[in-house]
Amino acid sequence: MSFVLEAKNINKHFHKPKDFHVLKNISFSVKRGEFASIMGKSGCGKSTLLYILSTMDTDYTGELYLNDELVTGKTHQELSQIRNKNIGFVFQFHYLLSEFSVLENVMLPAKKLAEKTEAEIVRDAQEKLDMLHIGHLSQQRASRISGGEKQRVAIARALINNPTILMGDEPTGNLDSHNSENVFQIFKRLKEEQGLSLLVVTHDEDFAKRTDRIIQMEDGTILDE
Numbered sequence: 001m002s003f004v005l006e007a008k009n010i011n012k013h014f015h016k017p018k019d020f021h022v023l024k025n026i027s028f029s030v031k032r033g034e035f036a037s038i039m040g041k042s043g044c045g046k047s048t049l050l051y052i053l054s055t056m057d058t059d060y061t062g063e064l065y066l067n068d069e070l071v072t073g074k075t076h077q078e079l080s081q082i083r084n085k086n087i088g089f090v091f092q093f094h095y096l097l098s099e100f101s102v103l104e105n106v107m108l109p110a111k112k113l114a115e116k117t118e119a120e121i122v123r124d125a126q127e128k129l130d131m132l133h134i135g136h137l138s139q140q141r142a143s144r145i146s147g148g149e150k151q152r153v154a155i156a157r158a159l160i161n162n163p164t165i166l167m168g169d170e171p172t173g174n175l176d177s178h179n180s181e182n183v184f185q186i187f188k189r190l191k192e193e194q195g196l197s198l199l200v201v202t203h204d205e206d207f208a209k210r211t212d213r214i215i216q217m218e219d220g221t222i223l224d225e
């Protein structure tokens, strides 16, 4: 079996204001090409878990594997490289640089990785925007486009380095129903046409029900599926 992500016995405590065991022995995996969602009540630990799975938080015990490679214990520099190459991330808020053009925003993670020439990065960024039907906006300033368009730019930016998994923390949380549906259809198409793996935290039951699998969290644990 080929897993894009495997979490084994993940435990995490917050120490302030007092000890709080926020993640309790979390184990689960995401298969290559799977579109999974994580649901659970507010405060159950979803964002905390996603922060660990995306390698941004290293303060936990247990083991995390990405594409069968153990990433737990690697240095921040190594993790930054692994993250840049393997993980695309879409948040509730788009976090675009408003003074930059749409194209420049999409190019940024590829520039950071520094594996391609400027011309190749421009070409790839334009291709991602075209794929999401916003290619005509590439020269617009990010501050000048609509909320739904901004989220699609954020998705293009998350895809620029051709990640193996796309993670989302309530990527439709700030969108109306029309734009939420749009994002869902984009994710579904990425899975079906490109075999991308997706792991999305959502409060939207209608969204989650249509993913391949719902991972239900409760009080820092994962309920049996």
Ligand SMILES: Nc1ncnc2c1ncn2[C@@H]1O[C@H](COP(=O)(O)OP(=O)(O)OP(=O)(O)O)[C@@H](O)[C@H]1O
Pocket (backbone or CB within 6 Å): 014, 015, 016, 017, 020, 022, 040, 041, 042, 043, 044, 045, 046, 047, 048, 049
């Ligand atoms: N830095 C921190 N220090 C202490 N406690 C924290 C910290 N960050 C989060 N928590 C607590 O950990 C618990 C889990 O938070 P988390 O943000 O992961 O929940 P969530 O399931 O994503 O919630 P929501 O659906 O509202 O976004 C909450 O009780 C929260 O108050």
